[in-house]
Amino acid sequence: MAKDHYSVLGVQRTAKPDEIQRAYRKLARKYHPDVNREPDAADKFKEIGEAYNTLSDPETRARYDRFGSDYRHYASSGAGPGGNGGRWGPRAGARPGRGGYGNVEVDMGGDVDWEDLLGGWFRQQAGGPAQGTDHEAELWLTLEEAVRGGKRTVRLAQPDGATSNYVVDVPPGVLDGQRIRLAGQGGPGREGGPQGDLLLTMRIQPDSRYRLKGRDIYVDLPVTPSEAALGAKIKTQAPAGTVTITVPSSSSSGRRLRLRGQGMPNPRGLPGNLYAEIKIMVPPSLSKEERKLYEKIGSVSDFNPREER
Incomplete structure (x- = not known):
């Protein structure tokens, strides 16, 4: 039954x-x-x-x-x-x-x-020919794929159990929740009417390296104590590729450095920014020479981060 x-x-x-x-x-x-x-x-x-x-x-x-x-x-x-x-x-x-x-x-x-x-x-x-129903699916992208865009092949199961492949041209800078319409790739029309459309909702996978807020991208930038104190130029990986970040001298953990326009592209306006947040890291273990140098710095420096300034 x-x-x-x-x-x-x-x-x-x-x-x-x-x-x-x-x-x-x-x-x-x-x-x-x-x-x-x-x-x-x-x-x-x-x-x-x-x-x-x-x-x-x-x-x-x-x-x-x-x-x-x-x-x-x-x-x-x-x-x-x-x-x-x-x-x-x-x-x-x-x-x-x-x-x-x-x-x-x-x-x-x-x-x-x-x-x-x-x-x-x-x-x-009854209205004669009618357009077929629209079908909906989700397309999951990495943040790099969302930033760069490009063609993606999507394999979707049909209601009858068969599968079909669709080529999707993802525009650079697509955001989570945005839709791409593939005209004529939906359900069959009625009485000779046109096929419906396939609506793909873009979904961006969570990434442990990056945080996306609107079109701005945030990334942690690990630096050594000497790089934070003296300043440095550091190469790091961003969703769009490798970037060089200038770390000013006397930079503390939590300081954010902005790379204007290096965030998520925007086809209709200004792109987002890339924010690198400094994280000062110390070696997991110190050599004898490193320990002596740190002890020397401690003996000659009167800097106390716990004092109010």
């Missing part, structure tokens, strides 16, 4: 379209075969896709609500099997005054092939 589509998505039969869409997105992410390695994940994903395809289309949902799992055997206009007579109900989404029936049902008996006679009229009233 076929499973109830509403139960598959975990929604009530009175659920609104946005509730159905939210439920589908949540389950599709959970059971996507590229993410979920359970043996039945692909079958579950296909089942979820079938339920969503049925309930996301108002006309198909209306037939499903009326005829249950046998809804595919009924004409789109609502006639019984074979199209000969039957009981005709309101077209899904019909509105009084716009060609719909409202809540009126008309009983057309006899042997007339009403589907053949009125099929074109009903298709016209």
